[in-house]
Amino acid sequence: MNSNVPIPDDLLARYVSGETTPDETRQVKAWLDQSAGQEEELLRFQKIWETANVVKPPAEFHVDAAWKKVSKQIATQPTAVDKPSPVPPLTVHRNKDGVRPLNTAGKPSTFIFWRAAASIVMVLGLGWLGYRFFERTNEPAIAKVLETQEKTIEQTLPDGTTVFLNHNTTLSYAEDFGRDTRTVILKGEAYFDVKRDENRPFIIQANGTEVRVLGTSFNVRAYDKKVNVAVTSGKVQFSTPKAKTLLLKDETATAQADTIIKLPAVDLNAMAYRTRVFVFDRTNLGDVVASLREGYQTDIQLTGRLKNCQLTARFERESLDAALSVIAETLNLQVTRKGKTILLDGQGCP
Known part of the structure; x- marks a missing residue:
């Protein structure tokens, strides 16, 4: 290998952090064998890395903080117009990858330090961006939340559905609600008058149960693990992970522990919080x-x-x-x- 051909900076960064593949390790070792100057450059690269102490888990890594640490190390090095101070002999101990001992003294190169710093920040920065991308793709969608405490409220959702929330109730839905799906999460009690849409069923998730409709009016009570659904018009599909039933007008059912039980008739007094x-x-x-x-x-x-x-x-x-x-x-x-x-x-x- 021609010693004048530089090795990729990102490869050196991975090497000093112990993240190279076997083939990449052999490539670095071959580059080191070209001359003592290559080992000197690697040593200075590694000193910046270790002294700056920027190798941290993704959750702790901050690009700006890493750059400040590396820059601080660079600032202590002499520039081309400075009078260099004597540099004590440096020793590279043999590591597991076979870097041979080196005892030498020389002038540090400002260009090498800047290139090393840029490589370190570049590699860590790309890793941080990749981590953040993965983290964001697993975050739930931003939600809109309707919440009541002592008072009841009536609200029209973006799709035209009207919902009346009882006391101490929370209803949440995605920012893009109604674009492709119409799904809400209910904790408490609410009466729904769903705007009909043949292509997008309206879905309510409540304490492990699901209520699916196209367009109808009904009440859902889900303050605890016992969930009750009462239909006043249309039809509703009420299900748990192990059971499913279809409810028609004036029918009601209660779900608890994966079991659904149909009740004799709708108790209109149960909806008096609204009427x-x-x-x-x-x-x-x-x-x-x-x-x-x-x-x-x-x-x-x-x-x-x-x-x-x-x-x-x-x-x-x-x-x-x-x-x-x-x-x-x-x-x-x-x-x-x-x-x-x-x-x-x-x-x-x-």
């Missing part, structure tokens, strides 16, 4: 209180002796106080407030 309409027909007072508790998001308690009482009534957009006054008057009950808790008490019913 503010409660309909009770000879309904046990315990069920009445449960519906009001969910609809108004208020802690309402009932004494045990009232469990046999039944109520027939309809409340349409009434305030909670108005509804409780009607119940108390009808069944001869007392309404007591203790902090945020409301207690219903009375003599009981036959």
